[in-house]
Amino acid sequence: MSKIERFDVGPRLSEMAVHNGVVYLAGQVPDDATADVKGQTEQVLAMIDKLLARAGSDKTKILRAQLYIADVADLAGMNAAWDAWVPAGHTPPRATVEAKLAKPEWKIEIVITAAV
Incomplete structure (x- = not known):
């Protein structure tokens, strides 16, 4: 087998x-929820970079990205941050859905999900 x-194991989840x-x-999710959607997305993408590096990936x-956005009207701002972050030629399969998130x-x- x-x-x-597992990394950063807590009582409810591991990171x-x-x-x-x-x-x-x-x-x-973002640390600073006062930022607009572009700023929140940039924060989250920076967290993803750090976590992937810890696992020996980037x-x-x-392999797959699932994006949950609280308001589909914010799609352009989210996509602006995403497009600036994702490397050309390495755009992963992605799903984006509008969802009610745990904190308003x-x-x-x-x-x-990524390969190591």
């Missing part, structure tokens, strides 16, 4: 797990 490595060369991130190895001040939550 392959080893499962990340690595198994069989794949890294699975928990939903990442954004060029993303959050505008974005992103879940990533």
